[in-house]
Amino acid sequence: xxxxxxxxxRAGSPxxxxxxxxxxxxxxxxxxxxxxxxxxxxxxxxxxxxxxxFALCVPVLMILIALEIFIAxxxxxxxxxxxxLTSSAWDPVNGAFGAAPAIYGTLVSSAIAxxxxxxxxxxxxxxxxxxxxxxxxxxxxxxxDLLAAVPSVVYGLWGIFVLIPILRTAVMxxxxxxxxxxxxxxxxxxxxxPSMLAAGLILSVxxxxxxxxxxxxxxxxxxxxxxxxxxxxGATKWETIWGAVLPYAKSGIIGGVILGLGRxxxxxxxxxxxxxxxxxxxxxxFAPGYTMASLIANEFSEASGDLHLSALMAVGFVLFVIxxxxxxxxxxxxxxxxxxxxxxxx
Amino acid sequence: xxxxxxxxxxxxxxxxxxxxxAAARAGKLRRRHAVNAVMAGLVGVAAILAxxxxxxxxxxxxxxxxxxxxxxxxxNMPKPVxxxxxxxxxxxxGTLMLIGTASVIGLPVGIGAGLYLAEHxxxxxxxxxxxxxxxxxxxxxxxxxxxxxxxLVRPVGHFSAWAGGVAxxxxxxxxxxxxxxxxxxxxxxxxxxxxxxxGYAHWRTSLTVVLRTATAGVVTGALVAIARIAGETAPLLFTAFGxxxxxxxxxxxxxxxxxxxxxxxxxxxxxxxxxxxxxALVLIALILIISLIARVATxxxxxxxxx
Numbered sequence: 043x044x045x046x047x048x049x050x051x052r053a054g055s056p057x058x059x060x061x062x063x064x065x066x067x068x069x070x071x072x073x074x075x076x077x078x079x080x081x082x083x084x085x086x087x088x089x090x091x092x093x094x095x096f097a098l099c100v101p102v103l104m105i106l107i108a109l110e111i112f113i114a115x116x117x118x119x120x121x122x123x124x125x126x127l128t129s130s131a132w133d134p135v136n137g138a139f140g141a142a143p144a145i146y147g148t149l150v151s152s153a154i155a156x157x158x159x160x161x162x163x164x165x166x167x168x169x170x171x172x173x174x175x176x177x178x179x180x181x182x183x184x185x186x187d188l189l190a191a192v193p194s195v196v197y198g199l200w201g202i203f204v205l206i207p208i209l210r211t212a213v214m215x216x217x218x219x220x221x222x223x224x225x226x227x228x229x230x231x232x233x234x235x236p237s238m239l240a241a242g243l244i245l246s247v248x249x250x251x252x253x254x255x256x257x258x259x260x261x262x263x264x265x266x267x268x269x270x271x272x273x274x275x276g277a278t279k280w281e282t283i284w285g286a287v288l289p290y291a292k293s294g295i296i297g298g299v300i301l302g303l304g305r306x307x308x309x310x311x312x313x314x315x316x317x318x319x320x321x322x323x324x325x326x327x328f329a330p331g332y333t334m335a336s337l338i339a340n341e342f343s344e345a346s347g348d349l350h351l352s353a354l355m356a357v358g359f360v361l362f363v364i365x366x367x368x369x370x371x372x373x374x375x376x377x378x379x380x381x382x383x384x385x386x387x388x
Numbered sequence: 389x390x391x392x393x394x395x396x397x398x399x400x401x402x403x404x405x406x407x408x409x410a411a412a413r414a415g416k417l418r419r420r421h422a423v424n425a426v427m428a429g430l431v432g433v434a435a436i437l438a439x440x441x442x443x444x445x446x447x448x449x450x451x452x453x454x455x456x457x458x459x460x461x462x463x464n465m466p467k468p469v470x471x472x473x474x475x476x477x478x479x480x481x482g483t484l485m486l487i488g489t490a491s492v493i494g495l496p497v498g499i500g501a502g503l504y505l506a507e508h509x510x511x512x513x514x515x516x517x518x519x520x521x522x523x524x525x526x527x528x529x530x531x532x533x534x535x536x537x538x539x540l541v542r543p544v545g546h547f548s549a550w551a552g553g554v555a556x557x558x559x560x561x562x563x564x565x566x567x568x569x570x571x572x573x574x575x576x577x578x579x580x581x582x583x584x585x586x587g588y589a590h591w592r593t594s595l596t597v598v599l600r601t602a603t604a605g606v607v608t609g610a611l612v613a614i615a616r617i618a619g620e621t622a623p624l625l626f627t628a629f630g631x632x633x634x635x636x637x638x639x640x641x642x643x644x645x646x647x648x649x650x651x652x653x654x655x656x657x658x659x660x661x662x663x664x665x666x667x668a669l670v671l672i673a674l675i676l677i678i679s680l681i682a683r684v685a686t687x688x689x690x691x692x693x694x695x
Contacts, residue, residue, distance in 0.1 A: 082589035089591030093507070096500030100517045100565065103558060104524060107531065110538045165434025173428050174435070185439045191675055192445060193619025195646045196668045199653045200445050203452075203661070247441045254438065278424040301526065308528020310622040311650060335530045335622070342534065342626050358534045362527065369526035373519065 108362065115356030118349060126356060132321035132337075134346050139353035141360060143321040147238065147331035148361075151313060152306035154242025154327070159250040160299055166250075167257035167295075172283055183258065190251035198315030201244045206316065209243075210235040214328055227325040236318035239327040244312045249302035256298030260291045260379055297375030304368040308361060310335040334361040446672075453669025456662035461670075466632055466648070469657050476667055478634050482549070482643040483618065483674075486628060489553025489638065490617055494560030495610055501561065502568025502606075503594060518569070521562035532558050533623035541627060547641040552628030556617040563616070567609030571602045604685055611682035615675045621646035645671045 129140025214233035272286035318330020464475030536555035652664035
């Protein structure tokens, strides 16, 4: 309000009045100015209240989500207690609810996704920030970002009609029989098609852009001097990256991977369409499974009773808490790096 | 620097005296350059492997989608199994309705929150909001769906377009807030100071000078958020629910393209499968067009806007 305060003091000051020859004109002018200033004061107050309220919407939304879902899931959590997380009996007909198969499926499918996409995504990020010629960087980065723009349901559609037939007729028999990996429990059993493997593969495609874009940003934030110092010591390009750039960017890249993990844990549609939706724990990746998100997506609209509904809400709450923690950790790590690099370059 | 040290460690005295065997050094160097070349090749292969799925998915979408994409797809209603000539007119309109509702709620709140974040950078509320916005951004969309069901469908007793719009708006708010903040921060302080010095009120400066300068970036952020929610299915499963009939009432369940694709993809009928492909092609085209507009709108001026 400093800009408005200056003229107001002059116009409103009683010292000004005697100096002026006529009393009427400045009084009218002062009144008009006063109205304008008052308008500005009111406008400012309305504006700052409004944006503060808008900003408050975010924490309020967060608290509302947590509360509403917790309250809705409370009956099931109270009835089953801790065994809700450890029991593998998901039997709506008999009113027994244990989320263990869904939690297991969520963790395994996300693990497959990260195991495949992490090296690829970091490779892409290194390629884009260090090796690629200037003209290639934007287009390739755009294509990789586009992977994130494809809707989940489209990945699911593609998975059902293209990926699963290939897995069932070619990849699964190849892994099990030709490579004789069938002796391992992970690659044994009949090849259904809809399976943990299919879900993990589609998830790896879906989380890759998130990991690679965070990694790329973090790599680009590494100060030039870090690279120049290594190069000046006679290091090759790869030695520079491995020895000077990656260690510097490490925690940011880990943050990106954890961010990808958060996406994989909560991904719903593509997984629901590909994982086979069976509440069982099986070591074989060829067997169908369930994830927390797909369990909710599948059973919510035809829940058979209040307890079933409450159990699904409780699963939602568990998913909420897990992704909340994962995302908070990831953000913290990424911020750590960006703040560190900002501090060092300044 | 891991690599140079083993080269130096075996015979440091020899190296100091200048009789480090040249042949050994050349061999080491050749090996180091070979590693460099191999790794450069590997990251290149990673880049190809990463873009390959996109190419394959788009290829199948075009191949399967174009075949079943005819004019009646846009103008007709879904037909029962066995009758050909069905379309997704209601789903296309439903998707546009849901996007509209979500934007009307989500954009003002998101942009307002972004302005607050940019103007009160260090305040406690700003730091909390910024962090929670980032965390909210990463929450699974299905969680937004059951949340909206709990507050808007359960009390009323029926599904509605409203609930779907609110679920999508809840996803937009944190994202729009963060992109708006980033863009508004790039507006030079001198611009704000100049307006204030001319006697502009604070609110007027923020809205007509600062926000207006950042318009292109804010619009991009909004479009990116719209492109993201346009394809969302999970938040709509128990809110908008889907509808086989024509409905433009916000208080009724409404059809949406992603929901229709989901239902048709899981159905056992070939005709519905090809409809699902056509729907997916239309959906992807819609999203790509929005993303491209977003990219073109800010080309050059706010390079960081689209990221």
